[in-house]
Amino acid sequence: MTESFTFDDIDIGYNFEGPKVEVSREMIKEFAMASFDNNPLHWDDEFIAETTFANGKKFDSIIGHGLMTYSYMVRAMTDWLWPDNGDHRRLETRFRSPVYPGDTIQVRVEVRDKKETRKGKWLVCDLSVANQRGEVIATGDGLAEIAR
Amino acid sequence: MTQTSTAFDPEGFDYDFWKDADKRAGWDDLEPGEVVESKPVTISLEIIQRYARSIGDLNPLYFDEQYAKNSRFGGLISPPSIHALFLFACTTHDHFMRTPGTVNMGQNWWIHSPVRPGDTIILTGRCLDKVIRKGNTFAIHDNVFRNQHDQVVCSGRGWTMRPY
Numbered sequence: 001m002t003e004s005f006t007f008d009d010i011d012i013g014y015n016f017e018g019p020k021v022e023v024s025r026e027m028i029k030e031f032a033m034a035s036f037d038n039n040p041l042h043w044d045d046e047f048i049a050e051t052t053f054a055n056g057k058k059f060d061s062i063i064g065h066g067l068m069t070y071s072y073m074v075r076a077m078t079d080w081l082w083p084d085n086g087d088h089r090r091l092e093t094r095f096r097s098p099v100y101p102g103d104t105i106q107v108r109v110e111v112r113d114k115k116e117t118r119k120g121k122w123l124v125c126d127l128s129v130a131n132q133r134g135e136v137i138a139t140g141d142g143l144a145e146i147a148r
Numbered sequence: 149m150t151q152t153s154t155a156f157d158p159e160g161f162d163y164d165f166w167k168d169a170d171k172r173a174g175w176d177d178l179e180p181g182e183v184v185e186s187k188p189v190t191i192s193l194e195i196i197q198r199y200a201r202s203i204g205d206l207n208p209l210y211f212d213e214q215y216a217k218n219s220r221f222g223g224l225i226s227p228p229s230i231h232a233l234f235l236f237a238c239t240t241h242d243h244f245m246r247t248p249g250t251v252n253m254g255q256n257w258w259i260h261s262p263v264r265p266g267d268t269i270i271l272t273g274r275c276l277d278k279v280i281r282k283g284n285t286f287a288i289h290d291n292v293f294r295n296q297h298d299q300v301v302c303s304g305r306g307w308t309m310r311p312y
Contacts, residue, residue, distance in 0.1 A: 021204065034202035036236035038163040040248045051249055053309075054283030066252030067232040071203040074229045082209060083219045088228050092256035141256075 002080050007121040007146040010111055018076025018107030018127075023064050025101040031068045064099035069138050073127050076107040081144055090143040091127070097137040104132040109142065121146040153188035153268040153296070156237050158195060165246045173244045175285040175310040178275040186238045186271040193265035196226040199233055225262035231302045234293050238271035244287070249311030253286065257304035261295075268296040276305065285310040 032038045040047040052058050077088035113124035127140035200210045208215040209225050216224045273291040292303040
């Protein structure tokens with residue numbers, strides 16, 4: 001949890017690092033069970049070996065769920081905003097590259113814009129998730145509603 | 149609401165996505181705009197906490213009843229990304245999101261209000277559009293989740309690449 005802040009305390013360009021996660025097969029399995037998404041892309045090595053996309057590309061191994069990555073991005077926002085600074089309202093993501101077991105991924109958040117509307121105070125945020133090779137595997141457009 | 153809600157039982161969930169896979173709609177069969185079959189489910193604290201643990205998020209708002217009660221939320225809530233499981237809990241086994249090989253390309257979700265233990269979640273979901281890009285087939289789907297008070301808890305849209 002972060003210190004209390006107000007809308008005026010945060011400048012455009014403010015940034016911080018969110019969760020850093022070393023992804024394992026066991027974690028992917030646990031997420032599959034807890035989210036009820038047991039697609040064989042997340043556990044079946046034979047299925048992965050047989051699966052080729054239209055561009056000829058294949059996955060190297062089973063992959064982590066896109067929504068697992070999404071959940072770490074959301075957690076970066078809630079760890080920053082909760083309990084009293086505000087609320088995570090929106091996140092739009094693109095999953096750009098697969099997450100494989102053994103990867104270590106790190107979420108980063110940067111405030112891109114600020115806006116006051118008739119009823120709210122908003123921080124527009126760029127989110128990114130990079131793996132241990134520095135490759136950006138997901139990007140996001142986040143929106144935080146600030147309490148004060 | 150004409151459907152009867154049930155407490156969602158994780159033990160009763162069919163994790164075998166190969167079962168009846170050939171009966172699920174392929175890209176050709178998806179009808180943009182048609183609302184898909186769904187079922188209201190009641191979400192327990194156990195399901196919320198199991199999900200939170202799976203993402204390594206041990207925020208006391210999900211686990212510490214007294215802390216949550218004293219917070220502005222007034223009680224335990226769930227992680228905002230809980231909708232990840234609603235996509236499966238609220239749909240039937242023949243829903244196209246279960247088709248083996250479905251690849252999630254991106255999502256956007258607006259979080260209206262927190263989901264709480266005991267909430268009954270009702271999904272209105274559909275394939276909204278479908279496209280072909282670089283030889284691959286994609287579905288664009290939108291989902292609106294309401295609670296038992298008919299309040300929208302979250303709404304959003306996603307892209308999936310279809311295996312067939």
